[in-house]
Amino acid sequence: MASRVLRIGLIPGDGIGREVIPAGRRILEALPASLGLKFEFADLDAGFDTFKATGAALPPRTVSVLRGECDGALFGAVSSPTSPVKGYSSPIVALRKQLDLYANIRPVKSVRSRNPSSSAASAATANPVDMVIVRENTEDLYVKEERTVDRPDVEGGRYAEAIKRISERASSRIATMAGEIALQRQKIRESAAPSSPASIHSRPLVTITHKSNVLSQTDGLFRATAHAALADPRFAGVAVEDQIVDSMVYKLFRQPQDYDVIVAPNLYGDILSDGAAALVGSLGLVPSANVGTGGKDGGDKVFAIGEPCHGSAPDIAGRGIANPIATLRSVALMLSFLGEADAAARIDAAVDANLAEGELLSPDLGGKATTEEVVQDILRRL
Ligand code: NAI
Numbered sequence: 430m431a432s433r434v435l436r437i438g439l440i441p442g443d444g445i446g447r448e449v450i451p452a453g454r455r456i457l458e459a460l461p462a463s464l465g466l467k468f469e470f471a472d473l474d475a476g477f478d479t480f481k482a483t484g485a486a487l488p489p490r491t492v493s494v495l496r497g498e499c500d501g502a503l504f505g506a507v508s509s510p511t512s513p514v515k516g517y518s519s520p521i522v523a524l525r526k527q528l529d530l531y532a533n534i535r536p537v538k539s540v541r542s543r544n545p546s547s548s549a550a551s552a553a554t555a556n557p558v559d560m561v562i563v564r565e566n567t568e569d570l571y572v573k574e575e576r577t578v579d580r581p582d583v584e585g586g587r588y589a590e591a592i593k594r595i596s597e598r599a600s601s602r603i604a605t606m607a608g609e610i611a612l613q614r615q616k617i618r619e620s621a622a623p624s625s626p627a628s629i630h631s632r633p634l635v636t637i638t639h640k641s642n643v644l645s646q647t648d649g650l651f652r653a654t655a656h657a658a659l660a661d662p663r664f665a666g667v668a669v670e671d672q673i674v675d676s677m678v679y680k681l682f683r684q685p686q687d688y689d690v691i692v693a694p695n696l697y698g699d700i701l702s703d704g705a706a707a708l709v710g711s712l713g714l715v716p717s718a719n720v721g722t723g724g725k726d727g728g729d730k731v732f733a734i735g736e737p738c739h740g741s742a743p744d745i746a747g748r749g750i751a752n753p754i755a756t757l758r759s760v761a762l763m764l765s766f767l768g769e770a771d772a773a774a775r776i777d778a779a780v781d782a783n784l785a786e787g788e789l790l791s792p793d794l795g796g797k798a799t800t801e802e803v804v805q806d807i808l809r810r811l
Pocket residue numbers: 445505506507508509510521712713714738739740741742743744745750751752753755791793
């Protein structure tokens with residue numbers, strides 16, 4: 430059988446990014462040959478350590494190799510100091526913009542585990558979760574047009590301000606992506622084997638999240654544009670509602686089972702997804718994919734960067750105990766956006782089997798296993 434070669438950029442970044450991205454590479458290499466996939470890898474730099482060593486957080490080579498030579502990529506995490514460091518700015522935010530990766534897709538699903546002492550299992554019993562957060566990835570407050578103004582002449586003096594930019598184009602395409610994901614999830618539910626566990630959702634639903642009661646222009650435009658995009662006849666079967674972000678957080682924690690697909694501007698999407706991660710037991714479980722054109726002109730080819738939702742976790746970095754599952758699931762997500770659903774399903778099944786048995790879990794899930802032991806167990810199940 431002719432095989433498809435996928436060239437994948439590997440950007441470990443900082444902290445536990447360096448411990449989990451190698452696991453992502455290993456699972457790609459371990460996929461069965463019968464899937465007809467071959468992988469080539471490009472090792473690429475980005476992050477705070479790269480900045481300290483070279484003066485650039487996102488070296489131009491990283492962007493040009495991704496754009497010119499790669500089909501997809503895996504990104505670990507980068508450390509960003511909370512107080513400003515001159516010349517430094519988060520490379521992942523820049524990368525999303527430069528490669529026009531306009532959607533950040535974050536599925537959050539509770540784990541079915543037979544090990545009742547795992548934090549994931551207890552979270553699942555209390556509140557079953559099966560949702561996808563679709564976060565706009567290129568604008569909102571993350572355009573990072575901030576400034577500090579010194580006004581010794583006025584009372585209060587110094588202040589800082591930031592631009593929150595929301596465009597019709599970005600709002601429309603992210604809402605369209607949310608509608609497509611809702612339809613696709615419904616299709617998967619309808620085609621599921623009768624023996625598989627029943628889904629908690631019976632119909633596709635998109636919840637538009639905003640704060641248009643206060644930010645009537647920016648979030649107002651997001652809300653109205655998202656509604657207009659989802660009014661397209663092809664989404665006729667998708668129920669659409671909208672929800673103000675603060676009450677959204679309340680409901681998300683009280684009744685997470687009500688949510689199917691959530692679409693949100695950049696900042697709310699970022700916050701909601703870390704919150705949702707808590708509902709399933711650990712940030713170490715939650716994957717994401719940055720999806721878009723890859724900044725390549727013409728054609729409708731999709732470029733995807735798989736990226737765990739967590740950060741560089743300096744509190745556990747270097748100890749070999751980071752949970753690799755968020756990364757392995759991000760690999761699967763990347764593959765599914767690159768049109769390789771079967772390969773993605775294999776990885777997801779191996780991860781689910783590890784969690785279901787619940788014997789080899791990393792400490793964030795209440796276990797004692799190292800990153801290496803979890804990876805080995807999942808590779809064995811693949
Ligand atoms: P974090 O996500 O790195 O860690 C939050 C907590 O979750 C920590 O207790 C950590 O140990 C735990 N955790 C995260 N991932 C885990 C894993 N795979 N296995 C086990 N435990 C895990 O967030 P934090 O501490 O706020 O940020 C640390 C650094 O990461 C900061 O410099 C921040 O700017 C950066 N960051 C980078 C992101 C990115 O590159 N996309 C995203 C979020 C934060």
